[in-house]
Amino acid sequence: MDNYWVWTLRLFYTTTGSLTQAFLQTYLIIHLWWDIDVDADLFWVLGVAAAVLALDAVVGVVGSIWKEHFEEEHETLPVFDLFLIFLSIAFNMCGRIVLMAVVAAANEWWLLAAALATPFLINYCVCFSTYSKDEAKSKCRYFFSHCLFPLPIALLYAVTVSQSKVVTVVTTLSWICYSVPQIYNHHESTFQWIIWIVPVVAQCVALVLILIKWTIFKSAFLRFTRQLKSTEEPEKHKKPKNSNKG
Incomplete structure (x- = not known):
């Protein structure tokens, strides 16, 4: 059980800490690209840092998917399937890192905020509706268990894979749609076309691979869905220790 929590903490750390830092490094690269006063060596440092953090x-x-699949199915993933999972996650997450960096560097801050909030809110609403509908004993407990607990899971689903095929497709499309203003406003040169089209194509390829190997992803994230559906612990009805029988 302790090993499971170690992997869970690593999963949330990499999807929040490392992913956020990779986005920041990528944003700096794009933001400073046209600044002639910036030393070229800085771009190499930022690029290596972004690549290492994204990796x-x-x-x-x-690693979490591999472990959770083994826990659920009691069998090790074939090497080819593991390779496809790696490709799909790499294209998916790296595509979103670059896409957000491009949107942040070229558009208004409110568009970036909307681009980040939309996939998260979609998954949060799904997690909230999936949650156990049992009545909590108090309003405080209800707020914590039904409103706060889905937050990290929704964030995880928003940056990786959602709990259903439909939500995964909708989440991916919401990420891609926010590149439309970037496409419309900055498409004068071939380089600018490449900048916005690479993350879009990467996410489309990732989505196809994810749908092909959906059973693996479903089993890998089944534990989180199960926790959402069983938040309320059944009450233990204790019998009196001593019962007087006439």
């Missing part, structure tokens, strides 16, 4: 996030998620 750490991808490895963390893939």
Whole structure:
């Protein structure tokens, strides 16, 4: 059980800490690209840092999927399937890192905020509706268990894979749609076309691979869905120790 929590903590660390830092490094690269006063060596440092952080996030998620699949199915993933899972997660998460960095560097802050909030809110609403409908003993407990507990799970689903195929498709489309203003406003040169089209194509390829290997992803994230559906512990009806029988 302790080993499971170690992997769970690593999963959330890589999808929040490493992923956020990779986005920041990528944003700095794009933001400073046209600044002639910036030393070229800085871009190499930022690029290596972004690649290492993104790889750490991808490895963390893939490792968790590998372990959870083994826990649920009691069999090790074939090497080819593991390779496809790695590709799909790499294309998916790295595509979103670059897409958010491009949106942040070229558009208004409110568009970036909307781009980040939309996939999260979609998954939060799904998690909230999936949650156990048992009545909590108090309003405080209800707020904590039904409103706060889905937050990290929704964030995980928003940056990786959601709990159903439909939500995964909708989440991916919501990420891609926020690149439309970028496409419309900055498409004068071939380089600019490549900048926005690479993350879009990467996410589309990732989505196809995810849907092909959906059974693996479903089993890997089944534990989180199970926790959402069983938040309320059944009450233990204790019998009196001594019962007087006439």
